Amino acid sequence: PSIQYEQMRRKILNGVQEMWYFASGELKKMQKQALALSPQLATRITRVLEEGVVHKRSLMTDIDTLMEVDGYAAWREKEASDLSDLVQRRLDYLQNPEDCGSARKLVCNLNKGCGYGCQLHHLVYCFTVAYGTERTLILKSRGWRYRKAGWEEVFLPVSRTCTDPSGRTHSHWPGRPDTQVVELPIVDSLSPRPPYLPLAVPKDLAPRLARLHGDPIVWWIGQFLKFLLRPQEATSNMIQEASVKLGFKRPIVGVHIRRTDKVGTEAAFHSLEEYMAAVDEYYNLLEMKQKVDRRRVYLASDDPKVITEAQRKYPEYDILGDSNVAKTAAVSTRYSDTSLNGIILDIHFLSLCDYLVCTFSSQVCRVAYEIMQTLYPDAAKRFRSLDDIYYYGGQSSHIQIAVLPHRARDVNEMNLEQGDLVGIAGNHWDGYSKGKNLRTNQIGLYPSFKAQDRIEAADFPTYPQVPL
Numbered sequence: 001p002s003i004q005y006e007q008m009r010r011k012i013l014n015g016v017q018e019m020w021y022f023a024s025g026e027l028k029k030m031q032k033q034a035l036a037l038s039p040q041l042a043t044r045i046t047r048v049l050e051e052g053v054v055h056k057r058s059l060m061t062d063i064d065t066l067m068e069v070d071g072y073a074a075w076r077e078k079e080a081s082d083l084s085d086l087v088q089r090r091l092d093y094l095q096n097p098e099d100c101g102s103a104r105k106l107v108c109n110l111n112k113g114c115g116y117g118c119q120l121h122h123l124v125y126c127f128t129v130a131y132g133t134e135r136t137l138i139l140k141s142r143g144w145r146y147r148k149a150g151w152e153e154v155f156l157p158v159s160r161t162c163t164d165p166s167g168r169t170h171s172h173w174p175g176r177p178d179t180q181v182v183e184l185p186i187v188d189s190l191s192p193r194p195p196y197l198p199l200a201v202p203k204d205l206a207p208r209l210a211r212l213h214g215d216p217i218v219w220w221i222g223q224f225l226k227f228l229l230r231p232q233e234a235t236s237n238m239i240q241e242a243s244v245k246l247g248f249k250r251p252i253v254g255v256h257i258r259r260t261d262k263v264g265t266e267a268a269f270h271s272l273e274e275y276m277a278a279v280d281e282y283y284n285l286l287e288m289k290q291k292v293d294r295r296r297v298y299l300a301s302d303d304p305k306v307i308t309e310a311q312r313k314y315p316e317y318d319i320l321g322d323s324n325v326a327k328t329a330a331v332s333t334r335y336s337d338t339s340l341n342g343i344i345l346d347i348h349f350l351s352l353c354d355y356l357v358c359t360f361s362s363q364v365c366r367v368a369y370e371i372m373q374t375l376y377p378d379a380a381k382r383f384r385s386l387d388d389i390y391y392y393g394g395q396s397s398h399i400q401i402a403v404l405p406h407r408a409r410d411v412n413e414m415n416l417e418q419g420d421l422v423g424i425a426g427n428h429w430d431g432y433s434k435g436k437n438l439r440t441n442q443i444g445l446y447p448s449f450k451a452q453d454r455i456e457a458a459d460f461p462t463y464p465q466v467p468l
């Protein structure tokens, strides 16, 4: 398929979604006003909402079917697997130098003072810098807050041939090209910032990714997680046993409800009902296309109460999830072996779900979403976040390009000319996004469908030693 065809197909799907966010959002506001003025009008609006959502589902199903009948499914599968294979072989090459004694190294300490998802993102950041500088990543993880013995007790070592951090010459970041060992700080204090931090993807892969995938950066991050999270045998057995015990089966929607220490500090509270409304909508859409024997949810949380609440309030659902696992996530017991097992399992099962409903303000859900990309040619749309759009901690700014002009209709909105660059801050999931127009410096709302992500292709090494 041409890149134009693949991008247009995704643009239409996105447009339908955004149009319904807009229309349903506005109608719900009108409905509130109508309730006080005219009960008949309110009833009428309810009917429009009920019928309108069926229109939307029908359109989305058609676009999905188009993708099945256009004859490119086999190409998508093969391209995804070829691309992943190429990146995995490059990482294997980078990580396994023949002579560790002379290899150029980048040393990364796993123990950033934060949670498991945050630490995984820290590790992936180190790995992308290693890839960008063609240095073998050396991981220091002894005394890790989640597992004292270190990373290698849980996952395969990041190298078979080179784990020794010593060398002739040492330096803090950035060092010189001939410095053998460079120590990398956390991204928050990284200076200077290299061009290959997220949201950058390698220029030599960008055209292929732009055709294959709806959000290349998420795919790119997923590839590093795929390499890093290869389990040790004990971990693999634990996952296998948990899977049997749970009765994990598809179709299934993964729901992550982040509560406890996050709420009120870094994120707002969202009720179980808000998450479940999105799950309902996923299944309503799916049922247009196929019969669903049973609606299943995999529910992960750091709040054990929400799992029993879901099982009580939603008897028409199979709610898979373990409140004992959620209990270990409490801040008081969080940094421990049992808690680590729990979060490994939760992220694993979330990533295996058909769709994710969560808050992208949580790194737990973002990691699951990133891993999910390794399991489909393009899983960019398989989520509903109740708050943020996807981001990567420490990322350079997220730029969109206006594809249609816009005239602000009130003080909250901003103008757009076609081609304007916009630094997007967030999508309000009501038809509007908020951002800053980089031409005018105006900050405000704009209709989400009038701008599209720009793919950040940067110069990375191209690993000519690894065959294409």
Ligand code: GDP
Residues within 6 Å of the ligand: 114, 115, 116, 117, 118, 119, 256, 257, 258, 262, 300, 301, 302, 325, 326, 329, 334, 339, 342, 343, 344, 346, 361, 362, 363, 364
């Ligand atoms: P964030 O704080 O939500 O962005 O994610 P982090 O992963 O950085 O830190 C949160 C930590 O809380 C996790 O790493 C877990 O240790 C724990 N946690 C949060 N949510 C869950 C969950 O759904 N299941 C389990 N088992 N642990 C969780």
